[in-house]
Amino acid sequence: MSIEFECPNCNGCVLEEVLSNVTLASEIHDIHNDGQVFYGKETTEDGTIEHYQCSRCGYIIYDTAGECVSTPEELIKWLNENPAPIKLIVIIRGGVLESMYSSRSDFEIEILDYDLEECAESEEAADAIKNEHDRLEKEAEYLHQIH
Numbered sequence: 085m086s087i088e089f090e091c092p093n094c095n096g097c098v099l100e101e102v103l104s105n106v107t108l109a110s111e112i113h114d115i116h117n118d119g120q121v122f123y124g125k126e127t128t129e130d131g132t133i134e135h136y137q138c139s140r141c142g143y144i145i146y147d148t149a150g151e152c153v154s155t156p157e158e159l160i161k162w163l164n165e166n167p168a169p170i171k172l173i174v175i176i177r178g179g180v181l182e183s184m185y186s187s188r189s190d191f192e193i194e195i196l197d198y199d200l201e202e203c204a205e206s207e208e209a210a211d212a213i214k215n216e217h218d219r220l221e222k223e224a225e226y227l228h229q230i231h
């Protein structure tokens with residue numbers, strides 16, 4: 085099961101691994117007389133993990149001792165201690181509930197237990213959303229997307 089990341093600073097969801105002492109090799113696809121060089125595929129070798137950061141805002145992940153998290157094991161520990169909030173995503177089209185899912189894969193089954201076939205009428209759809217919302221409110225953030 086995959087672990088979701090959510091940046092505590094900006095809510096970004098993409099993590100970057102920052103390495104130092106990396107050997108980078110780039111294929112040269114074309115070189116011109118005027119000195120212009122055109123590169124192709126790059127490969128990296130070696131390298132040490134310096135830290136992990138949010139790709140959107142650069143927020144660096146520290147452990148509780150104030151040290152940079154710098155191994156996959158430490159990162160997994162941090163992710164488990166700082167879980168991304170669960171969001172309930174509700175798609176309504178033309179007043180009809182079209183789909184409803186959670187932002188976390190381990191939460192999917194509970195939401196899919198709900199029989200969407202019975203939500204064809206917009207009034208029922210509204211009730212269904214309210215019920216799901218009430219159920220999730222205590223433990224989760226939610227998000228309505230109305231198209």
Ligand SMILES: [Zn+2]
Pocket residue numbers: 091092093094095096138139140141142143
């Ligand atoms: Zn961020």
